[in-house]
Amino acid sequence: MDRKVNGWRAHALRWSRETSLVWFALVVTLLWPRIGAAQLAPTGPHYAGRTSDTGHDSVGPSGGYATSIPLDLPPARGGLPLPLQISSGGRGFGAAGVGWDIPLSFVRVDDTYAHRRPQKQPNLPIAPRSQITVALPGQYAEMVQQSTNLWIGRNTPTLSMRKENDVWKVFDGSGLTYVFSQQPCGGISCPGLVDLGMWLLRSIEGPGNSVVLTYDVKLVTLPGASTAATSIDLIALSYNVHSSGACSKNEIALSYDLSLPTDPPKALSVMGTRAIVRQHKLTSVNVMGRASCGASPERLRLYTLNYLVDPDTRQDRLASVQMYGREGTDEANVAVPVAEFTYGTATTVAPSGNHVLQYVNPQS
Secondary structure, eight states, X not given: OHHHHHHHHHHHHHXXXXXXXXXXXXXXXXXXXXXXXXXXXXXXXXXXXXXXXXXSSOBOTTSOBOOBOOOOOOOOGGGOOOOOOOEEEEXXXXXXXXXXXXXXXXXXXXXXXXXXXOBOOTTSOOBOOOEEEEEETTEEEEEEEEETTEEEESSOTTOEEEEETTEEEEEOSSSOEEEEESOTBTTBOOTTHHHHTEEEEEEEEETTEEEEEXXXXXXXXXXXXXXXXXXXXXXXEEEEEOTTSSOEEEEEEEEEOXXXXXXXXXXXXXXXXXXXXXXXXEEEEEEEEOSSTXXXXXXXXXXXXXXXXXXXXXXXXXXXXXXXXXXXXXXXXXXXEEEEOOOOOSEEEOTXXXXXEOOOOOOO
């Protein structure tokens, strides 16, 4: 009898110990932290990253609407990129009105003390630390010097650069060379770029082809300022070079509204110790092609940009984009809508004609 009781006691003790282990494992599983699971942001084309998910193209880092105008451009041979984009999501007045701009590609050599600790070497006076940055389509890289004439991207090791005479050459590691110059204004030196320490993208070179960019750079006198500001507009791209090298098959011409150097700037920003101003807004993009080097370029497509006055800033804001067809066809004078935009407003017009902050009292 005692043997049977002891057997039941041993069985109960073993069952209790096994049950305790099961409950302990279950509690640990439920309470054990899942490493980083609550800290990962949604990524990829899913997770509300499509237009069908949110009703919008995308949202920028600052929470603004980020998109670009769909331009149908003839492709460049060899897969060369075309550094032309009319995109939104920025702040202030850009090349295409409030919130819209044409991003520029450039090399900047900053030899100032602004926002950086100066360097101190033994038996030498305090001097600024030189910083070189490269702005390319889709990326912005700080370059680190490796040798006398070699710089490597700090976070982009495939990106390298060197200086030849007064030209910077950036290599992307995929066979393309980006050439930056201070003379991309139709072969002449652009005013103000030396003071800015800026070299604008002059060309993208690849096997058997190149994309050449041209700018309009002017000095603008600001009221009460001791030094002139710089205005920069991208005005042309030419690419798909003929085998003889005598001409380019495709050209893109950008047109802007007229203004005088004495007109007040639409926007102003500071680069180092120098000011950059926005004097114009884009009015049209003319996409052209030619059959041979002896022929004049003909229009393939024409994009026109239309603006309305923004109620809040009283500046022009992009309202719509239209496209006209090929020159010499029935579509040449027919406007096809490409994009239309409406914006929210924080102000309204009072009976006095003044713009006041719009406020709606919600019901309790």
